Amino acid sequence: MESQNPSFDPITDATAKTGEEGSENDVCVPIYSSSEVLGKLQEKWKSVKKIPYPAMYSSIFGGITLDPSLMVIPIDDHMVHRGHGIFDTAMIVNGYLYELDTHLDRFLRSASKAKVASPFPRSTLRTILVKLAAASHCKKGSLRYWLSAGPGDFLLSPAGCPTSAFYAVVIDDDFSQCKEGVKAITSTVPMKTPQFATMKNVNYLPNVLSKMEAEEKGAFASIWVDDDGYIAEGPNVNVAFISKSKELLLPKFDKILSGCTARRLLALAPKLVEQGILSSVGTGDITLEQAKGSAEAMYVGSGLPILPIIAWDEQPVGDGKVGALTLALSDLLWEDMIAGPETHRLRIPYM
Structure with a gap:
């Protein structure tokens, strides 16, 4: 997948005459006026064939911008320099917002745990998100939104922040159903404690390092195992397993993030039990040995919605092929995303 961000040169027009023998006089550091800064930022986007972020909302200026050069966050926002913020995402599928209300409910639960008060009531947040999606004209992608302690100062406490801040952006992404299998590893990066793992906060350094660890070993992503030896989750996805007796089992959500897609999977999967395809569906404690001994394994997340795992720590899962039950x-899930009941899909009223 190509990067969504254009390639930026951070020292454009500030030529550095570098070298081991360089001095501070060798580097040109211009001082720009506000109009010149805006011009420089806009210039960076002129060569981009397709803008990956068609619209952004910011409570800082209280509206929507369609100019990617203005899609910025203040440097003194406590989410930036202290990590005091939470976020969530809803997928845009064929002109519909999928599971927006479910994600928004989790968003506000995370905000309560992180002690970040919303500047708006839930109904206003929802209206902003729907209007943002409409203004973007995006038919497929994602809607990501953040709630932060807000800008104010560079101290540890948010007491100096006049108000919290709400940001949201639409990401244009022509994603599709994942059917190819990937490799996984067991992460050696310590996972978050339950207090932080169960809220969708912006402190993702463990997740980033876990993902990088997997990529360095030629795998797609990692899987965490908790201190009790039970399977937890991936760096930004849940995991699920199908036993040799055709039981679908996911880890309990008491120590990990309660995945909206994972919960939707648990709600839909009994249909396959009724058809005799699966024997049962549930959550529970899963040991590493049990998980690796599964007939099939998969990552579960909003943009996938399911990604088959065919190898784990260089050993095949099941027969090492994408399983029929996983598909x-x-x-x-895919059918639910593109044509499911409108109780779970909100039609976007494009402007």
């Missing part, structure tokens, strides 16, 4: 579950 059946993937089809079930």
